[in-house]
Amino acid sequence: MKHLFPKMIVLVLAMTIAATGCVSKKKYQEMQSLKNRVQEMLDKRADELTKLKADVATLTARTTDCEEARIRLANDTTRLASANRKMRSEYGDMKLSCDQLNNNYQKLKTQSTEKMRDMVDQLESLQRDLNQRERRLAEVESKLHQRDSVMNLLRTRVTDALLGFKDDGLTIDIKDGKVYVSLSNKLLFASGSTKIDANGQKALIGLANVLKEQKDLSIMVEGHTDDQMVSNLGAIKDNWDLSVMRSTEVVRILVSNGVEPTRIIPAGHGEFIPKAPGSTPEARAANRRTEIVISPKLDELYQLINEQR
Numbered sequence: 001m002k003h004l005f006p007k008m009i010v011l012v013l014a015m016t017i018a019a020t021g022c023v024s025k026k027k028y029q030e031m032q033s034l035k036n037r038v039q040e041m042l043d044k045r046a047d048e049l050t051k052l053k054a055d056v057a058t059l060t061a062r063t064t065d066c067e068e069a070r071i072r073l074a075n076d077t078t079r080l081a082s083a084n085r086k087m088r089s090e091y092g093d094m095k096l097s098c099d100q101l102n103n104n105y106q107k108l109k110t111q112s113t114e115k116m117r118d119m120v121d122q123l124e125s126l127q128r129d130l131n132q133r134e135r136r137l138a139e140v141e142s143k144l145h146q147r148d149s150v151m152n153l154l155r156t157r158v159t160d161a162l163l164g165f166k167d168d169g170l171t172i173d174i175k176d177g178k179v180y181v182s183l184s185n186k187l188l189f190a191s192g193s194t195k196i197d198a199n200g201q202k203a204l205i206g207l208a209n210v211l212k213e214q215k216d217l218s219i220m221v222e223g224h225t226d227d228q229m230v231s232n233l234g235a236i237k238d239n240w241d242l243s244v245m246r247s248t249e250v251v252r253i254l255v256s257n258g259v260e261p262t263r264i265i266p267a268g269h270g271e272f273i274p275k276a277p278g279s280t281p282e283a284r285a286a287n288r289r290t291e292i293v294i295s296p297k298l299d300e301l302y303q304l305i306n307e308q309r
Contacts, residue, residue, distance in 0.1 A: 147177055147296045154214060154294065155179050161206040169289075170203065178295045181207065182275075185288040192233055194245040201253055207292065208257035219259065220293040223247035223268040224275070226284035244268030250290055 151174055158181060159172050169184025185191075188200035196204065211219060223243030236242050247266040255261045276286040 144177075150216075150296060151177060151179055151294075154210070154217070157210050158207060158294075161210050162203055165199075165203045168199065168203075178293055181292040181294065183290050183292070184285070185290070186285070188250070188290055189246060192230065192236075192242075194236070194242070194249050196249055196253060204250060204253040205257050208254045208259050211254065211294070212258035212260075215260075216297045217263065218295045218297055219254070219264045220295070221247040221250045221254075221264060221266045222291045222293060223250075223266075224273060224287060224289050224291065225271050226287045227271040227274070227279060228284065239270035240268055242268075243270050246290060250292070 155172055155174055158179065162170055162172070162181075165183075165187060168187040170187060171180075171182045173180045173182075183200070183203065187203060188196050190197065211217065223246040225239040225243050230236055230238060230242055233242070236245065244266065245268075247268055251261075251264050251266045254264060271287065274283070274287045275289065276283040
């Protein structure tokens with residue numbers, strides 16, 4: 001009804017103008033001006049009404065969205081409340097289990113305190129033993145290093161002393177911490193002989209001058225033959241005899257030139273440790289040799305090793 005009121009005013013004004021018939025021009029203009037103002041008010045109110053309708057539609061849509069959001073929120077709240085109750089229940093169970101485990105741990109801790117002390121004591125004892133073994137191992141390594149240094153120096157001195165005999169079948173090597181001086185038979189002995197010739201004696205005297213200064217070395221003189229059996233050598237029965245007698249003759253030269261006899265051991269291997277395989281003249285010549293094996297005395301080193309067992 002209130003929207004019809006402005007229209008009724010316009011209608012009344014129009015009827016009034018029509019009813020009056022003849023009115024003054026001034027009166028007519030006033031009435032016409034009033035009509036225009038009323039029409040303007042009507043148009044303005046119409047625009048406002050249109051806008052209000054649009055606002056109502058917008059608010060209605062927003063209200064619908066808010067209601068849907070409220071419903072979703074309510075559903076989420078319900079789910080969260082259910083999840084929260086479940087989590088609280090699970091937390092209660094976990095706390096109970098944790099309390100039980102803690103109680104069991106305290107009991108075990110109390111019961112095993114003595115065992116733990118024993119284990120700690122054993123561990124400390126093992127650590128002390130390990131430290132001691134590490135110190136001894138360092139001493140052994142130091143001794144081995146000293147041995148290698150001594151043997152390298154000895155090899156150099158022997159090489160220098162026998163430098164003039166290398167072309168006569170003399171070789172010097174280090175193997176397994178020992179110096180091997182190998183002298184071919186052509187340098188020392190005539191075929192089938194156990195007597196050392198002058199050139200061989202000269203080489204052995206040079207070697208003796210080096211060895212007699214090294215008091216902490218042990219010497220093994222090993223005789224070797226080829227695989228040919230001896231014959232017509234009188235008291236020499238076989239290659240065993242020949243190799244032993246040759247090594248003994250070398251020992252005599254070394255001892256007579258200052259090397260203590262307690263440091264030397266003669267040995268004979270016959271043909272059983274060949275240097276070169278085969279039966280060619282070259283292989284047999286290589287196998288007919290005397291090897292002087294020079295070793296450091298390792299009593300102190302063995303003692304250190306035995307202490308670690």
